[in-house]
Amino acid sequence: MLTTLYPWQTSLWQQLCQQLQRNRLPHALLVSGVKGLAKNSFAQHIVASVLCLNRSEDQSACGDCHSCQLLNAGSHPDHIEIMPEEAGKQIKIEQIRNLRDKQQLTPSVSQWKTIIISPADNMNVSSSNSLLKLLEEPQQNTVLILITGHPENLPITIKSRCQNYHLLSPTTEQALDWLSKNSDNNLDSETMAKLLQLAKGAPLTVVDMMNGSVVEQYLQVEQDFNLMLQNAVNPIALSASWLKYDLITVLNQLQYMIRDRMIKSVSNMPNNTIESAKNSVYWQISDCIVKVIKLVSSQNNINNTLLIEDFIVSVMRITNSNPTN
Numbered sequence: 296m297l298t299t300l301y302p303w304q305t306s307l308w309q310q311l312c313q314q315l316q317r318n319r320l321p322h323a324l325l326v327s328g329v330k331g332l333a334k335n336s337f338a339q340h341i342v343a344s345v346l347c348l349n350r351s352e353d354q355s356a357c358g359d360c361h362s363c364q365l366l367n368a369g370s371h372p373d374h375i376e377i378m379p380e381e382a383g384k385q386i387k388i389e390q391i392r393n394l395r396d397k398q399q400l401t402p403s404v405s406q407w408k409t410i411i412i413s414p415a416d417n418m419n420v421s422s423s424n425s426l427l428k429l430l431e432e433p434q435q436n437t438v439l440i441l442i443t444g445h446p447e448n449l450p451i452t453i454k455s456r457c458q459n460y461h462l463l464s465p466t467t468e469q470a471l472d473w474l475s476k477n478s479d480n481n482l483d484s485e486t487m488a489k490l491l492q493l494a495k496g497a498p499l500t501v502v503d504m505m506n507g508s509v510v511e512q513y514l515q516v517e518q519d520f521n522l523m524l525q526n527a528v529n530p531i532a533l534s535a536s537w538l539k540y541d542l543i544t545v546l547n548q549l550q551y552m553i554r555d556r557m558i559k560s561v562s563n564m565p566n567n568t569i570e571s572a573k574n575s576v577y578w579q580i581s582d583c584i585v586k587v588i589k590l591v592s593s594q595n596n597i598n599n600t601l602l603i604e605d606f607i608v609s610v611m612r613i614t615n616s617n618p619t620n
């Protein structure tokens with residue numbers, strides 16, 4: 296499997312190439328970044344190159360040596376991947392313990408041994424402690440790559456022992472350019488930019504959105520939101536309609552839309568009393584959205600139907616006393 300290097304990965308890739316050339320690879324790398332930046336594919340690209348017996352001048356894997364062939368077949372003896380045994384479950388302590396036993400072995404095909412743990416934040420305390428021991432006793436010629444979309448959930452003791460490889464989302468312009476060349480859709484760039492905002496700037500998440508029904512959903516929620524600000528919705532019907540979607544995605548979209556309105560209204564201030572009244576309404580609505588996001592994300596057993604109905608009624612009450620249009 297020859298992995299693609301995406302344009303937003305090139306600067307970190309160059310950093311790794313320099314370390315490879317100088318034979319100064321760190322023992323542990325923490326590859327982080329939001330969903331949709333191809334973190335796993337980036338880690339695979341690093342592994343292929345580190346293990347390759349005949350790297351090309353740009354440090355990429357050759358694709359044909361014995362190591363590359365074994366890796367493509369998924370049977371490279373010097374490479375281990377650890378992930379939860381079942382989707383959504385945590386990585387077990389036995390998986391990390393087995394890793395510690397195998398780590399004692401010397402590489403048999405390549406010069407290096409590589410390990411990928413993904414998602415690295417998906418571990419309980421005992422697995423994390425076992426991983427920490429592994430990081431405290433680094434073996435020669437071993438590169439451990441931890442992948443996470445949530446580095447804030449990893450213990451500091453683990454993070455501090457890894458070199459940080461944080462993938463940044465490309466700029467909107469770069470992302471739109473990539474999307475126009477790599478996806479076949481007829482969306483206008485304004486809609487695409489809005490989807491990109493909802494995807495936290497990650498182009499591959501936008502590709503997923505375009506392949507699914509998220510675009511339709513996005514446009515529907517946008518229309519609902521505008522009607523809600525005009526007090527022209529039925530809270531019960533609207534709540535039922537939003538509950539068919541992923542609620543956090545809907546709420547994030549509302550937050551972005553209200554933020555956009557705030558920015559526009561601020562640029563029309565100061566000394567404009569109508570705009571400053573609108574701005575204060577947007578702030579109040581934004582507070583309501585933040586509160587609902589917190590409640591929906593909490594582990595508490597909450598009745599989402601009542602919560603969203605109540606939210607819609609509150610927003611309508613705010614806009615009713617201070618019209619925004």
Ligand SMILES: [Zn+2]
Nearest residue numbers: 347357360363
């Ligand atoms: Zn090779």
